Amino acid sequence: MIRRKFIKESSKYTIASLGLFNLGFAKRKELEDLVIGHNSHRYKIDMSWGALDSTVHPVNDCHEMVQDSKGRIVLLTNHTKNNVIIYDKKGNLVEVWGTEFPGAHGLSLHVENGKDYLYITDTKRHAVIKTTIDGKVVQVYPCPLDSTEYQNAEEYQPTETAIADNGDIYVADGYGKQHILHYNASGDLLHVFGGRGNENNQFNNAHGICIDSRNGTESLLITARMQNKLKRFSLEGEHLSNIDLPGAYICRPVIHGEHVYMATIWSGKGEDNSGFISILDNTNKLVSAPCGSKPKYKDGKLTNMYQTLKVFQHPHDVCVDDEENLYVAQWNSGMSYPIKLYRV
Amino acid sequence: MKSMLLLFLLVFASCSNKVLTENRMQNFNGVDFLQTGSNESATIQLNMPQYTIDSMLFINQATLELEFDYPNADIYYSINDGLALKCLSKITTNSSCTIDFYSKATGFLPSETQSLTLIKVQNDISEANISVSHPPNDRYTSDGTKSLIDLKKGGINFRDGNYWLGFQSQDLIITLDLEKAIPMEILTLSLLKDHGAWIFLPQEITVTDGDSIVGNKKIIASNTEQQAALEFIDIKIEARVYQRLAINIKSMAAIPSWHVGVGTPPWLFIDEIIVE
Numbered sequence: 001m002i003r004r005k006f007i008k009e010s011s012k013y014t015i016a017s018l019g020l021f022n023l024g025f026a027k028r029k030e031l032e033d034l035v036i037g038h039n040s041h042r043y044k045i046d047m048s049w050g051a052l053d054s055t056v057h058p059v060n061d062c063h064e065m066v067q068d069s070k071g072r073i074v075l076l077t078n079h080t081k082n083n084v085i086i087y088d089k090k091g092n093l094v095e096v097w098g099t100e101f102p103g104a105h106g107l108s109l110h111v112e113n114g115k116d117y118l119y120i121t122d123t124k125r126h127a128v129i130k131t132t133i134d135g136k137v138v139q140v141y142p143c144p145l146d147s148t149e150y151q152n153a154e155e156y157q158p159t160e161t162a163i164a165d166n167g168d169i170y171v172a173d174g175y176g177k178q179h180i181l182h183y184n185a186s187g188d189l190l191h192v193f194g195g196r197g198n199e200n201n202q203f204n205n206a207h208g209i210c211i212d213s214r215n216g217t218e219s220l221l222i223t224a225r226m227q228n229k230l231k232r233f234s235l236e237g238e239h240l241s242n243i244d245l246p247g248a249y250i251c252r253p254v255i256h257g258e259h260v261y262m263a264t265i266w267s268g269k270g271e272d273n274s275g276f277i278s279i280l281d282n283t284n285k286l287v288s289a290p291c292g293s294k295p296k297y298k299d300g301k302l303t304n305m306y307q308t309l310k311v312f313q314h315p316h317d318v319c320v321d322d323e324e325n326l327y328v329a330q331w332n333s334g335m336s337y338p339i340k341l342y343r344v
Numbered sequence: 345m346k347s348m349l350l351l352f353l354l355v356f357a358s359c360s361n362k363v364l365t366e367n368r369m370q371n372f373n374g375v376d377f378l379q380t381g382s383n384e385s386a387t388i389q390l391n392m393p394q395y396t397i398d399s400m401l402f403i404n405q406a407t408l409e410l411e412f413d414y415p416n417a418d419i420y421y422s423i424n425d426g427l428a429l430k431c432l433s434k435i436t437t438n439s440s441c442t443i444d445f446y447s448k449a450t451g452f453l454p455s456e457t458q459s460l461t462l463i464k465v466q467n468d469i470s471e472a473n474i475s476v477s478h479p480p481n482d483r484y485t486s487d488g489t490k491s492l493i494d495l496k497k498g499g500i501n502f503r504d505g506n507y508w509l510g511f512q513s514q515d516l517i518i519t520l521d522l523e524k525a526i527p528m529e530i531l532t533l534s535l536l537k538d539h540g541a542w543i544f545l546p547q548e549i550t551v552t553d554g555d556s557i558v559g560n561k562k563i564i565a566s567n568t569e570q571q572a573a574l575e576f577i578d579i580k581i582e583a584r585v586y587q588r589l590a591i592n593i594k595s596m597a598a599i600p601s602w603h604v605g606v607g608t609p610p611w612l613f614i615d616e617i618i619v620e
Contacts, residue, residue, distance in 0.1 A: 272538070
């Protein structure tokens with residue numbers, strides 16, 4: 001009897017919480033008043049940012065976001081009615097394009113000769129597609145079947161790209177064979193490294209990749225999501241070091257200023273709907289975890305991270321704008337639009 | 345205008361009743377179970393406490409540690425439907441039990457309740473020969489079939505591939521060949537249910553000794569999405585001595601219509617077999 005009440009009471013609140021993403025006034029107000037995060041990086045939440053008429057501009061998974069040179073926020077979704085949705089910073093719709101990216105997943109922006117270009121990875125087309133900012137296809141990087149690593153295109157499911165200063169392109173095959181593919185600016189495949197495994201130079205879910213030049217020289221930061229690690233490699237593919245993030249199933253690293261921002265899609269023991277945001281400082285120490293547990297180091301090692309407040313479901317990417325505000329795109333979260341976090 | 349006022353009064357009255365009901369539940373068995381007041385209007389929910397346990401399957405004793413680091417948050421737990429207590433230290437048990445726990449803080453909804461079943465194992469069958477009718481998926485092989493009898497229990501996180509064997513086929517037959525015959529009356533399968541990851545419980549389990557059916561259990565399929573959970577499924581078998589048993593696990597042919605994965609084969613995840 002006692003247990004039945006125990007379960008009954010907590011399940012009542014579970015049912016109540018299911019309405020989280022179907023926001024009523026009270027919840028919206030409470031979220032607006034809440035400050036999340038720790039230390040220098042604290043935020044207020046706007047759950048309504050970017051919400052559109054889903055019958056006109058629908059989303060499935062909101063996978064990644066970037067800010068373009070005009071200050072606009074570019075969202076990539078795998079809904080082929082409008083794969084790319086461009087907003088202003090207030091969340092007003094500016095334009096949409098893209099109907100040919102069923103597996104739209106990774107979105108990187110690179111400025112070349114003063115023009116913005118997007119690199120879209122498509123896990124279903126098994127390719128990376130470079131486009132102009134308004135959607136004109138410039139180049140397609142298909143599965144490199146002429147390398148010895150791939151026998152058929154289905155083995156290749158690229159999740160992310162990073163572009164170095166010299167124009168070299170690095171592709172993370174995060175849902176495929178876990179290789180990192182290194183192309184020159186002309187699109188010639190130079191080198192393949194990584195691969196599936198538990199060694200330091202291997203990956204289990206090489207989901208994201210970025211160029212880190214915070215210390216003056218370029219290196220690669222690559223996600224090993226199921227290993228709860230960021231792995232640092234030289235641009236030539238030599239493993240250099242690891243950053244352990246126990247309990248954090250991180251998506252891609254996003255460098256803004258001196259900090260690294262990461263959407264954490266699952267946490268703790270990997271339960272569904274257990275996501276939060278992770279922010280590392282210039283020494284790669286966790287400084288803030290909005291909706292996650294307080295950063296705690298014991299004997300120099302980060303203790304296990306986990307979600308504390310159920311605000312996010314499955315954060316998949318963080319975009320940091322020029323005012324230090326965050327935009328959080330979510331995977332498998334009820335076809336919801338991105339969430340904006342205002343720095344306080 | 346009058347009808348709007350009436351509607352407002354009705355809503356107000358219904359809210360007031362709710363407050364009274366919950367106020368009465370304070371001091372429930374001496375424990376301040378639900379903090380009303382500020383929590384009454386709360387809409388943001390806490391996550392469940394994190395747990396670490398030395399072993400959910402144990403020979404002598406098991407120790408559970410709970411953690412939830414959020415300002416002014418407490419953890420409550422109960423053992424075997426007993427009194428709910430505030431968790432202040434590690435929890436140790438030397439007998440099989442179920443422990444429920446959740447987190448609570450003023451101004452927030454309490455977390456969902458996590459329920460853990462800890463089992464004191466009577467028979468160590470780790471030296472048995474065990475085989476499966478077809479191999480698990482490459483991503484979920486653990487350390488092979490022996491991991492089904494190694495007394496190492498997997499957690500909710502099946503993705504690390506460390507404990508669970510994952511199958512995506514309708515029928516699986518596991519054959520267990522013990523070193524010597526032992527008396528048995530219950531065979532328990534440790535399974536994972538995680539509808540969000542398309543992992544479902546099977547619909548029927550049949551245990552045979554040679555050509556004889558010695559135990560059978562049908563599992564009623566849920567018709568709504570449920571929270572991910574570790575499940576121990578007991579199959580009562582004819583009480584006698586056994587040395588070789590076959591366990592036929594029949595999964596649903598396809599994921600049911602209420603689920604986004606409708607029509608595709610569900611996953612079956614198993615990590616331990618226990619005999620008593």
